[in-house]
Amino acid sequence: MSFSTEVKNELVNLPILSECCRHALAYGLLLFGRSFSNASVSFAAENRTVLGLYASCISEITGTKPEYTDRSGKMAIVSVKSVMERREILEAFGHSAGELSLRINRANLADECCFASFIRGAFLSCGTVSSPEKNYHLEFVVPFLKLSNDLFALLQELGFSPKHILRKSCHVIYFKDSENIEDLLTRMGATKSTLKLIGVKIDKDMRNHVNRRVNFETANIDRSVQAGSLQLEAIRKIDKARGLDTLPKGLKEIACMRMEHPEASLFELEELFEGRLSRSGINHRLKRLVQIAEEI
Numbered sequence: 001m002s003f004s005t006e007v008k009n010e011l012v013n014l015p016i017l018s019e020c021c022r023h024a025l026a027y028g029l030l031l032f033g034r035s036f037s038n039a040s041v042s043f044a045a046e047n048r049t050v051l052g053l054y055a056s057c058i059s060e061i062t063g064t065k066p067e068y069t070d071r072s073g074k075m076a077i078v079s080v081k082s083v084m085e086r087r088e089i090l091e092a093f094g095h096s097a098g099e100l101s102l103r104i105n106r107a108n109l110a111d112e113c114c115f116a117s118f119i120r121g122a123f124l125s126c127g128t129v130s131s132p133e134k135n136y137h138l139e140f141v142v143p144f145l146k147l148s149n150d151l152f153a154l155l156q157e158l159g160f161s162p163k164h165i166l167r168k169s170c171h172v173i174y175f176k177d178s179e180n181i182e183d184l185l186t187r188m189g190a191t192k193s194t195l196k197l198i199g200v201k202i203d204k205d206m207r208n209h210v211n212r213r214v215n216f217e218t219a220n221i222d223r224s225v226q227a228g229s230l231q232l233e234a235i236r237k238i239d240k241a242r243g244l245d246t247l248p249k250g251l252k253e254i255a256c257m258r259m260e261h262p263e264a265s266l267f268e269l270e271e272l273f274e275g276r277l278s279r280s281g282i283n284h285r286l287k288r289l290v291q292i293a294e295e296i
């Protein structure tokens with residue numbers, strides 16, 4: 001099951017709200033459905049639980065069950081066939097038959113509490129959210145400019161910072177940051193999904209941190225092994241050309257130590273010298289050996 005479906009199932013199954021919020025939820029669901037006009041009131045979705053909620057919202061207004069059309073097995077459409085009933089529905093939300101462009105009628109959002117329910121309805125209709133394992137993305141897809149502007153403004157009023165793009169002549173209002181998405185899911189009432197998202201985020205952050213740490217250490221080891229083999233090559237060259245005995249005592253000592261421990265890091269060499277030589281002292285002498293070899 002996709003994360004989007006999980007979120008929607010959670011939202012549909014939330015307990016019955018107060019009268020005002022139930023009205024606002026139905027309004028969000030219907031207004032952002034497939035169509036909401038005198039000519040057509042319909043809703044299309046794969047998710048049967050969301051379709052069921054839509055149908056029951058319609059029944060509550062008209063007293064009759066709307067029609068179901070199953071399409072290609074997956075997608076189903078719920079629509080209101082009677083003109084009378086469509087008018088009844090529009091009127092229930094203060095809309096009229098002759099409206100030129102669809103807008104949010106704020107009269108349906110009686111109280112502060114209703115805003116969250118309305119957004120919940122809108123999300124159930126035209127929203128999706130990506131699995132947090134992949135990326136952080138939540139969006140509402142609205143076919144009408146003015147309606148999308150109204151939703152955009154409403155989200156801003158609620159303290160969110162949405163973004164907007166045009167995609168295939170549809171207006172997409174979206175969020176890309178996990179904080180806004182967490183807040184929005186919580187606001188709509190999807191607390192279980194929010195917790196899941198936060199959990200995934202913590203896991204991801206932790207994994208990234210560990211990976212960075214491992215990469216850093218691997219790079220360090222690579223560097224010291226590379227330096228070690230370069231030094232070893234230099235020491236062999238000196239030995240072959242003129243023998244290690246020609247080296248000053250301090251340099252000969254470190255050349256022998258390096259030959260015995262070709263892959264030891266500076267830190268490990270320092271320990272082998274049991275404090276007689278500092279790391280920078282060892283490093284300096286090893287560099288000197290490489291220099292001498294280059295001069296040969």
Ligand SMILES: [Zn+2]
Nearest residue numbers: 020021113114
């Ligand atoms: Zn309310």
